[in-house]
Amino acid sequence: MRKENHTKHAILGLLTTGCHSGYSIKQMMDRSLNHFWKVSYGQIYPTLKQLVDEELATVEETAQEKKPDKKEYFITPKGKKALQQWVQAPIQEIPAEKNEWLLKLFFSQPEDRESLLSHLSTYSQKLHERFQAYEAIEQMIESNYADKQEAQFWLMTLDYGQRTTRAAIEWCECTIEKIDQL
Template sequence: MKSYNATTYAILGILTTECKSGYAIKQLIDESLNHFWKISYGKIYPSLKLIAQDELAEVCTSSGHGKPDSNEYYLTSKGLEVLKDWLEKPIEQLPTERNEVLLKLFFGRYQDREKKVLHLENDKQELEERYQTYISIEQAIINHKDNDEDSLYWLCTLDYGKRTTKAAIDWCDFTLNKFL
């Protein structure tokens, strides 16, 4: 079976939801996947073209009143099998993190105490904002009754984000106390 890149598999997965157009896919990525899996806007349409070309999805063109035509993509049975096959394979990489705050702190001996504190306080504030975003997303998922089959999985991935963000906030507090 042909192998695809992670973006293609992610888009195949998105096509199992109500998101069928490139625009709707981009919105879902921005609102949910982007918190743990980055996909640039410029990769969506080439991936959709490949998915259609390889008959993993059918393309239907719809025209709206006064709006330009738009393509909608519907997963084929072949596309679903490719997605399922990928989901069954072992994880190839452990998550890695690039964290500029940690990098600067690692060399913190050469940095002013005020700058260290400022970086940590800013990081903590951004993490707290992210945590509140996760709470909002969680409420939206809980209140959205149409996706009961997917909700459990979405909430599990969201829980990971909440827990790691909460741990990072706690780490900021602990570390700030060393410099205050």
């Protein structure tokens, strides 16, 4: 069974938020979705072309002086319907998380204790930085988008990130204690 490419749906969704160029889509991805959905520039433009080919989006080109033509993409009624159907469809499976640190921990040996503690300290620091970034995003949403109905869903998504990051920080603390006892 072929795995469905949900990047198409992520980009359709971003077209509904006022992001109309590949650049603005990438900027929004980096500022918000990147914490749970990573997409590269190399995926954005082929996906936009696919959306246009499937009539889920249209493209308008604007001439620019001394620059290549600017392409802006807009979701079509067919695209809105496809996005809504995808949003309403049940989840088929919970995705597996890829975590290099957990893979290293799994294959570690008791003699790796100092290295493990160092990795855990770095991992915990990065988690704290991520949590601070989530707090900044929360303040930005509450300050700039409080009047948008969609903001409540953005905050729910953010809450998931905050909670899982808090849990990971707690896990680091417990794991440090266990390794100290080795």
